[in-house]
Amino acid sequence: MINVTIDEKTIQVPEGTTVLKAAKMAGAEIPTLCDHPYLTPYGGCRLCLVEVQGSRTLQPACTLPVSNNMVVSTSTEKVKSARKFILTLIFSERNHFCPFCQLSGGDCELQNAAYREGMTHWQLQPNWTPYPVDASHPYFILDNNRCILCRRCVRACGELVGNFTLGFEERGSLSMLIADLGSTPLGESSCISCGSCVQVCPTGAIIDRQSAYKGHVTQVDTTSSFCIGCSIGCGITVAARDNQLVRIEGDWEAAVNGGVLCKVGRFYPMDERRERITTPLVRKDGALKQATWEEALAHIVGQIKPLTGQKETGIAALASTRLPAEALVNFKKLFVDHLKSGMVTTLEEGFSTAPAARLAEKMGKSFEGDLNTLDSSDCILVAGIDLVQDHEVAGFFIKRAQPHGTKLILVDAKVNSLEVAADAVIKPEAGNMTVALDNLSKKAGSPEMIAAADLLAKAQHPVFVFGNGLGETELQALINLAASVNGVVIGMKGGANSLVASQLQLDAPFKLNGHKAAFVALGDDFSTQKFEDELKNVPFLVVQTAYRSPLFDSASVVLPVENWAEIEGHYLNLEGRLQETHPSLQAPQGVYSNALAIETLASALGFDVKGDWKAELAARTPAVALVA
């Protein structure tokens, strides 16, 4: 610990602390623009200049490490006039016109900084040269006129996402924000639409098409929740106004993702175009007609009640893994325990969880690794999953670790998008994955294989990531390989509540056997062609859904339920982290929660599904270890 005096207050800070951080600890507020708490200090805007005793010139607080007995002043006249001058220069460098910028009025860090310094006007006029605007991207627009060259977006793209799409060309006042070295418009570039650049931009230079002009930070209600796009369970902050979505951002405080999101979490939910269902529908005279819950439930009871106990040919039931744990537990209790159906599973049919669950049962222990180990790993082996196509955020963690020297080994029979970035690529022929993994632990086989095995042997913190491309024996080989080098194993799984479905043993392949009825708890999920075709000939189909679905063609009854933004419920992510979503929108009247809809149906059938849902998660042996 070393001593530092900031504005006449002496405090002790760890060596290496920047003046900016030390000032915060001492309660002195230094304005910043290019600095961002989750990005490497850059020292580009100079707004944070402070006076350091003994130093000839003013120093940037964001990049200057504290030295012992340093004396810093953060608000002398000299500092204040420098700040005003810097802001004057920034305003004059480009074309910042507040009246028609979507951030003006509280959300612009540049405008707020000017207000803080009491600037009523600009001493220098704007540049007046029109700068390039790139509006080729579907979700956001790059406007170089409003850019202050802070490079937060460039740093976020590289440091947080590992994508390195954004960059600057030219120097000084000619610096332009570009994609892929300027070779292509952003919309046709290597951009993966994660939107991290939008989230960190301090001015209106990166315009979010969906939320622009829909409300300032002070005008919206924000809710901390979790994305249910996949099993990673990223923390999100949802902004809503008058019960309408405004935008979704990554939650910087979230343990899993630390602020980053992929397009599935940030942009797709904003693009929802399906028709919302707000009342139950019952098929009458060949068409689905609006009905009350009582009518709809009575109709279902009449058809389903007689099927109780018909294990093989009675009622088949399917649920989405986007449903909260509470709903999945009710679903299992109603269809497995009470109606005694033998065909109760999820839309993902256990594809991504069943082999791991069977193996865990045999081994007597579960293996859910921590995603954060990817950031500190020096060698990552990815088997049987394309982390650019799905579970993208885990792919970010790997891509962003690589510039720090982390090696990547890919074992995949299929074409994998991470191949270009991998240090070793092993492409086992179909059915030979086990052999490949065994060879890696035996250091045998092709030169490529031996090179990969060497990388693993040298690693201090190897991590093994697997997806649904691995069957039980292949997974066993992977576990053995990981054990031989003391590595962490992370199973990516599938949907948001894949792991809950697995714990509830809702993981069998879906097969109809002349079933007389089917129930699909779709929630806000999409059905697939496969299920639409299979369910077409079931005499009585009930669909519990938030939106109109192709399943309506053959549905006899439709029950309206909540979508992701309205759900208050629990999700068990791929690490075994139990997270609770909070509603950012209020469901339309007459729409039930997924759990309540099933509970209501159960009691109409004379069953009680109430009880401790959490206990059910531990029903399977071995129970997954919950992350605290």
Added chain:
Amino acid sequence: MGKPKISSDWLAGCAGCHMSLLDIDERIIQVAELADLRATPITDLKAPDESGVDVGILEGGVNNSANEEVAHRMRSRCTLLVALGDCAVFGGVPAMRNFFTLEESLRRAYVETESTDSEGKIPDDPELAIPQRVRALSEVVPVDIFVPGCPPDANTIFYVLSELAQGRRPEITGDKLDWH
């Protein structure tokens, strides 16, 4: 000493700042009690007294030779000059045309707009003011007090007027500082 004389005029703006001034509602009577409201675009007297006024207020940026003349006239006849609103302070929305040549903007406005018929033509009467690049007021004449906003809030305008009417210099800080 009598009541301070206040005069105002408008340049390349939308008149919105003067509308916001009128939004001070009945408080305009208090202002009139404290100050002598002279020539304004919304009173009968149109030009500031040749003998001079204590406070001159200008709305809008400078975008042609007529604006320039009015700005110089006001500056030469007032002691304190107030730039009222974002156009006077920064150039504002009209300044967006500075990204194009004058020829391009005139052609767009008088010939190419969707509502212009084939008769459309750029006005060229020699008596018309000559269009220029849009400038903030302070680029043309020295400004003493800047009141940004699009338009400035009526409460801010009332504060500015009442301070000036009482011989004080208004401080635009805190909630009153809002560029929009």
